[in-house]
Amino acid sequence: MTSTAVPIERPRPRRAAGNARAPHPAFYLVLVVLFAFALGPIVIFLFNSLRTQSQLATDPLGFPTHPQWHNFLDAWRQASMGAGFVNSAVIVAGTAAGVCVIAGCAAYAMSRLELPGVGSAMAYLLISTALPVQLFLVPLFFLWTRLGLYDTLIGLIIIYWAIFSPFATLLLRSFMISVPRDYDDAARIDGASEWGVLFRIILPIAWPGFLTVALVASLSAYNEFLLAVTFIQTNDRMPISTTFFSFQQGYTQNYALISASGVIMLAPMVALFLLLQRRFVDGITAAGLGG
Amino acid sequence: MAFSGGATTTADPVTPVFPARRADVGRRRAKRRRGLIAWLFMLPLVAVNLLVIAGPGVMSLYYSFTDWTGIGAANFIGFDNYRKMFHDNAFGEAFLHNVWWTIFFLIIPMSMGLFGAFLLSRLRRFLTLFRVVYFIPYIVASVVSASIWQNLLSPEHGIGKLLGVNFLGNGSTALASVAVVNTWSWWGFLVIVFLAAMQAVNPSLYEASALDGANSWQQFWHVTLPSIRPTLMFLGLMTIIWSFLVFDYIYILTQGGPAGATEVLSTLQYRDAFENQQAGYAASIGVVLALISGIVVGAYQMLRRRRGWEI
Numbered sequence: 001m002t003s004t005a006v007p008i009e010r011p012r013p014r015r016a017a018g019n020a021r022a023p024h025p026a027f028y029l030v031l032v033v034l035f036a037f038a039l040g041p042i043v044i045f046l047f048n049s050l051r052t053q054s055q056l057a058t059d060p061l062g063f064p065t066h067p068q069w070h071n072f073l074d075a076w077r078q079a080s081m082g083a084g085f086v087n088s089a090v091i092v093a094g095t096a097a098g099v100c101v102i103a104g105c106a107a108y109a110m111s112r113l114e115l116p117g118v119g120s121a122m123a124y125l126l127i128s129t130a131l132p133v134q135l136f137l138v139p140l141f142f143l144w145t146r147l148g149l150y151d152t153l154i155g156l157i158i159i160y161w162a163i164f165s166p167f168a169t170l171l172l173r174s175f176m177i178s179v180p181r182d183y184d185d186a187a188r189i190d191g192a193s194e195w196g197v198l199f200r201i202i203l204p205i206a207w208p209g210f211l212t213v214a215l216v217a218s219l220s221a222y223n224e225f226l227l228a229v230t231f232i233q234t235n236d237r238m239p240i241s242t243t244f245f246s247f248q249q250g251y252t253q254n255y256a257l258i259s260a261s262g263v264i265m266l267a268p269m270v271a272l273f274l275l276l277q278r279r280f281v282d283g284i285t286a287a288g289l290g291g
Numbered sequence: 292m293a294f295s296g297g298a299t300t301t302a303d304p305v306t307p308v309f310p311a312r313r314a315d316v317g318r319r320r321a322k323r324r325r326g327l328i329a330w331l332f333m334l335p336l337v338a339v340n341l342l343v344i345a346g347p348g349v350m351s352l353y354y355s356f357t358d359w360t361g362i363g364a365a366n367f368i369g370f371d372n373y374r375k376m377f378h379d380n381a382f383g384e385a386f387l388h389n390v391w392w393t394i395f396f397l398i399i400p401m402s403m404g405l406f407g408a409f410l411l412s413r414l415r416r417f418l419t420l421f422r423v424v425y426f427i428p429y430i431v432a433s434v435v436s437a438s439i440w441q442n443l444l445s446p447e448h449g450i451g452k453l454l455g456v457n458f459l460g461n462g463s464t465a466l467a468s469v470a471v472v473n474t475w476s477w478w479g480f481l482v483i484v485f486l487a488a489m490q491a492v493n494p495s496l497y498e499a500s501a502l503d504g505a506n507s508w509q510q511f512w513h514v515t516l517p518s519i520r521p522t523l524m525f526l527g528l529m530t531i532i533w534s535f536l537v538f539d540y541i542y543i544l545t546q547g548g549p550a551g552a553t554e555v556l557s558t559l560q561y562r563d564a565f566e567n568q569q570a571g572y573a574a575s576i577g578v579v580l581a582l583i584s585g586i587v588v589g590a591y592q593m594l595r596r597r598r599g600w601e602i
């Protein structure tokens with residue numbers, strides 16, 4: 001960097017920068033290979049969901065020349081996915097709403113109310129996000145059995161609240177800190193209560209943060225497996241993830257139908273992701289960059 | 292300020308003996324009231340956290356010193372559970388599988404994520420398309436991803452049949468196969484996060500290095516990697532922690548088999564807790580897993596402080 005003394009006035013820098021940014025054809029080759037790695041298995045899965053079991057056996061990776069659309073209906077019925085979706089809807093809605101309320105209140109206290117001991121609260125939240133489920137799984141199971149929360153939707157929702165809230169709080173706190181303090185001070189002088197400030201001032205400005213938190217919590221709750229399989233036993237109460245799991249592990253060896261039910265399960269989340277791509281990516285990136 | 296109003300107006304103007312002191316008391320009371328309200332807002336979080344995480348976490352620590360079966364009384368047995376781990380072949384093997392898994396995930400998905408993100412950061416067109424497609428596997432539920440790959444790898448219908456290999460049923464290929472499946476669902480996340488970090492790198496650094504005649508490869512090593520080091524370190528740390536906690540794909544695809552070839556600490560703990568009636572021993576495995584995370588996080592914090600790395 002220091003060895004070349006290129007005069008700044010010369011037009012070379014622009015060209016050089018252009019050169020550096022123009023991708024080599026090999027770039028595209030690698031990108032396309034990765035593209036195929038990411039999408040290929042899903043496409044094959046989709047194809048399989050439209051074929052018959054015997055076609056799968058003779059030609060594993062073939063194209064569905066005669067799409068068997070009824071596979072989806074059969075899979076829906078045989079795997080009792082309707083009940084699974086209803087349960088998942090309850091779990092996802094309850095989790096997202098609860099996490100927004102719990103984390104929203106906590107983030108408000110930490111960013112706005114001069115919480116005494118805010119430093120230790122932050123440290124505790126950071127530790128909580130790093131504690132593995134495995135540490136508390138075993139006693140929690142027996143505690144939930146004793147409290148009558150085992151094998152209930154609300155029991156699972158409460159666990160999700162506890163697990164997703166620490167990270168959501170840290171994320172919402174960073175959103176709320178960016179709201180100018182003058183706004184809520186003005187509202188307080190006008191006689192607004194703390195609830196009033198939270199709902200009328202902070203929420204309207206920090207709502208993208210809440211939407212991100214709700215999306216990430218929904219995705220996590222919808223896809224979650226370890227806790228769902230541990231804490232829900234009765235078939236009628238299973239969320240879609242364990243409904244699908246028991247169908248797949250069950251007596252049926254019909255991979256066409258298993259594929260069809262898998263496609264049904266992943267469709268809503270993929271659709272939601274394509275719709276709200278930006279917001280998903282923001283939330284997930286925040287998680288990856290450490291909140 | 293809204294909460295201090297009431298207290299200060301009650302300051303009696305007739306007794307001006309210790310005016311400063313009275314105002315002080317009022318202010319302190321107002322401050323305490325504000326603090327109380329702040330903690331009321333924290334209450335829901337604290338309550339669920341104590342009930343689900345902190346309480347059972349402490350119970351785990353207690354049960355790890357007992358011979359608890361999950362039902363009935365727990366007898367205190369000191370460090371027997373921890374001593375048992377050292378002689379337990381299943382534990383040792385599972386631990387080694389976790390170490391293998393950590394190395395695999397630090398190398399393969401990390402480099403895929405880094406290169407994928409670097410190539411994307413150079414793209415001018417189709418960036419959104421590639422990014423969306425790379426990310427889709429991450430939002431597919433683990434149960435579905437597992438099923439997708441079970442199909443693909445199956446020796447009866449899939450690549451396994453074409454190649455004549457029973458990827459998941461053979462002890463020598465099973466762990467690597469599960470790792471590939473998990474990589475598929477995981478690396479897109481790394482791409483997205485690395486890309487976000489790379490897009491924040493000052494472009495003039497690239498221009499300057501291009502002037503010096505650096506090619507893309509050299510720019511990657513000497514500009515990109517040093518610039519995103521905080522993200523790289525953080526994701527490296529997360530990779531280590533998650534590698535010791537991995538559960539879903541192994542439990543779904545192989546249940547630890549064949550013959551323990553894919554057993555890891557989480558699946559071992561799960562079996563001990565819920566199938567073998569060894570809740571005390573399972574609790575001690577949980578404590579060890581938490582300790583491993585704790586040590587990794589602690590080492591990271593120390594490095595950060597000593598070398599001034601910022602996240």
